[in-house]
Amino acid sequence: MIYERMKDIRTYFDNTQIELATYLNVSRSTYAGWENGIDAIPLLKLNDFCNYYGISLDYICGLTNTKKYEIINDKIDKETLGNNLKSIRITNNDSQEEVSKIIKVDQSNYSKYELGKILIHTYPLIDFAKHYKVSIDYLCGKRKDSEIK
Numbered sequence: 001m002i003y004e005r006m007k008d009i010r011t012y013f014d015n016t017q018i019e020l021a022t023y024l025n026v027s028r029s030t031y032a033g034w035e036n037g038i039d040a041i042p043l044l045k046l047n048d049f050c051n052y053y054g055i056s057l058d059y060i061c062g063l064t065n066t067k068k069y070e071i072i073n074d075k076i077d078k079e080t081l082g083n084n085l086k087s088i089r090i091t092n093n094d095s096q097e098e099v100s101k102i103i104k105v106d107q108s109n110y111s112k113y114e115l116g117k118i119l120i121h122t123y124p125l126i127d128f129a130k131h132y133k134v135s136i137d138y139l140c141g142k143r144k145d146s147e148i149k
Contacts, residue, residue, distance in 0.1 A: 001062035002046070002122070003037035009053055009060075010035070024048055043122045047076050047140070057136040058148055061126050066149045071142050079116030080141035086114040088132050088139070088146075103127040 010020055021031035024045050033039035041049070050057050051074045058064045089099050100110040103124035113120040120128075129136045129148075138146040 002041060002060055002126075003035050005060050005062065006035050006041075006049065009055065013053065020049070020052075023052055040122055043119055043125060043140075044076060046122055047074075047142075057140060057142065058129075061122075061129070061136055063126075063129060063136065063148050069137055069143050069145075069149070071137070072144060073142050076119070076140045076142070077116075078119045081120065081139055082114045082116035084139045084141070085120070085128065088128075088134055089114070092132060099128070102131050 010017070017031050017035065018028050021028040024031060026045070030039070034041040034045075046060065047057065050060055055067045056064070056069050056071075058069070059067045085099075089096070096110050096114070097107050100107040103110070104127065105113075105121075105124050109118070112118045125136060125139065128134075129139060133148060134146050135143065135148050137143045
């Protein structure tokens, strides 16, 4: 779904793939791979795409049809993201092992996500947000409200 919305937004604003690739500091073929669903777009690049158009991560990831929220931060901090992942997991009384199965990553990597040592990949984050019905923008520290609207 990400790639479909990326293309729709880019064409709505009459931008070319080259323009977006240049903005995101990648080759046109890399950008085309993301937009055509061939490759997964890294979370930081997806965030840059959303910031460029002033849209929410929740919208681009297909969690909502609301394009914009009040954004409190346009950057993603992996420690904030990790703390929010951990908080949601603990609130739901789940173990790291249970979450790692839900988002299809090994437990050692999930532990590193929670510790803020590495940044979670885009698709496991979407799986997490869908499972727990929580905003990706909230998880990333971009807004205060965790509710998907």
